[in-house]
Amino acid sequence: MTVPADSKITFIGTGNMATALAQGLLHQGIAPHNITLASPRVGPQHPLCQQDDVRVTPDNTIAVEHADMVILAVKPQILPTVAGELRNVIQRRKPLVISLAAGIRLSTLTDWLGKNIPIVRSMPNLPVTLRAGVSGLYANPTVTSALQAQVDSLLSSVGVTLWVEREEMLDAVTAISGSGPGYIFLMQEAMEQAALHLGLDATSARLLTTQTFLGAAQMAAASTLSPADLRAQVCSPGGTTEAGISTFEQRQIRTIFRDAIHSAYQRSIELAQ
Numbered sequence: 422m423t424v425p426a427d428s429k430i431t432f433i434g435t436g437n438m439a440t441a442l443a444q445g446l447l448h449q450g451i452a453p454h455n456i457t458l459a460s461p462r463v464g465p466q467h468p469l470c471q472q473d474d475v476r477v478t479p480d481n482t483i484a485v486e487h488a489d490m491v492i493l494a495v496k497p498q499i500l501p502t503v504a505g506e507l508r509n510v511i512q513r514r515k516p517l518v519i520s521l522a523a524g525i526r527l528s529t530l531t532d533w534l535g536k537n538i539p540i541v542r543s544m545p546n547l548p549v550t551l552r553a554g555v556s557g558l559y560a561n562p563t564v565t566s567a568l569q570a571q572v573d574s575l576l577s578s579v580g581v582t583l584w585v586e587r588e589e590m591l592d593a594v595t596a597i598s599g600s601g602p603g604y605i606f607l608m609q610e611a612m613e614q615a616a617l618h619l620g621l622d623a624t625s626a627r628l629l630t631t632q633t634f635l636g637a638a639q640m641a642a643a644s645t646l647s648p649a650d651l652r653a654q655v656c657s658p659g660g661t662t663e664a665g666i667s668t669f670e671q672r673q674i675r676t677i678f679r680d681a682i683h684s685a686y687q688r689s690i691e692l693a694q
């Protein structure tokens with residue numbers, strides 16, 4: 422089920438995530454006048470207001486007054502204040518609430534917003550800004566299957582979705598795909614430095630590494646083979662790739678990844694406390 426065309430959708434926060442998701446909704450055919458963006462300093466200069474005539478307001482409460490769906494897209498440290506401000510209107514109207522805030526548990530959101538509100542937690546990642554993201558999702562029991570389908574449709578407009586069975590799994594999603602773009606950029610940085618060391622210029626190093634990551638990711642997405650099988654395909658015995666991979670394995674690359682991702686996972690748990 423897609424988001425109903427006449428749904429009134431409000432974003433609290435008008436930054437990267439709100440803008441990307443609002444663009445996804447517009448792409449799905451939701452009319453601009455059904456989308457409202459709210460933040461204290463927002464004005465007609467917001468790109469979606471200029472390009473698409475989306476509504477903007479500096480008043481969070483007014484923005485939620487007629488909303489069927491409210492997306493909380495502010496930084497986690499701002500959320501207690503914003504939730505306190507919205508509690509009354511949310512209790513009165515009982516819209517579907519989607520929180521993007523990293524590390525804020527459903528129990529905490531329920532304490533702030535009050536009981537019997539359908540709430541979904543979502544952990545998207547930065548490539549949603551290019552509609553190439555992935556979002557982990559978890560719903561509280563008040564979310565009906567019809568509402569769940571609407572949330573899925575919203576987040577699918579900016580990438581792919583993965584519903585987890587236990588809320589704690591969102592910490593694992595955070596450590597893998599939430600933080601993942603950062604790991605990939607680090608790998609690209611390291612490969613670029615190695616390319617410079619071999620005498621390539623910076624422009625060539627950027628071109629070669631970017632296209633290699635893009636091409637390899639597209640191959641993995643298009644193939645039914647596992648990454649291990651794809652790797653075996655590019656490793657001829659005694660060849661160059663095998664020589665490179667053998668150094669990665671000797672230097673314990675798998676242990677480095679496991680430890681790094683575990684650190685991110687632990688940090689996600691700590692931030693929620």
Ligand SMILES: NC(=O)c1ccc[n+]([C@@H]2O[C@H](COP(=O)([O-])OP(=O)(O)OC[C@H]3O[C@@H](n4cnc5c(N)ncnc54)[C@H](OP(=O)(O)O)[C@@H]3O)[C@@H](O)[C@H]2O)c1
Pocket residue numbers: 433434435436437438439459460461462463481493494495496497499503521522523544545546547599
């Ligand atoms: N970026 C990511 O990769 C990513 C990934 C997963 C989850 N998230 C989550 O998504 C949420 C939004 O992140 P983001 O990257 O979009 O942040 P962002 O670009 O910094 O946007 C935050 C927005 O909140 C607005 N704001 C500040 N105080 C407010 C208030 N009292 N009421 C309403 N709006 C207010 C800000 O307005 P001003 O700019 O005028 O201050 C800004 O528009 C965060 O909770 C983050 O944890 C982000």
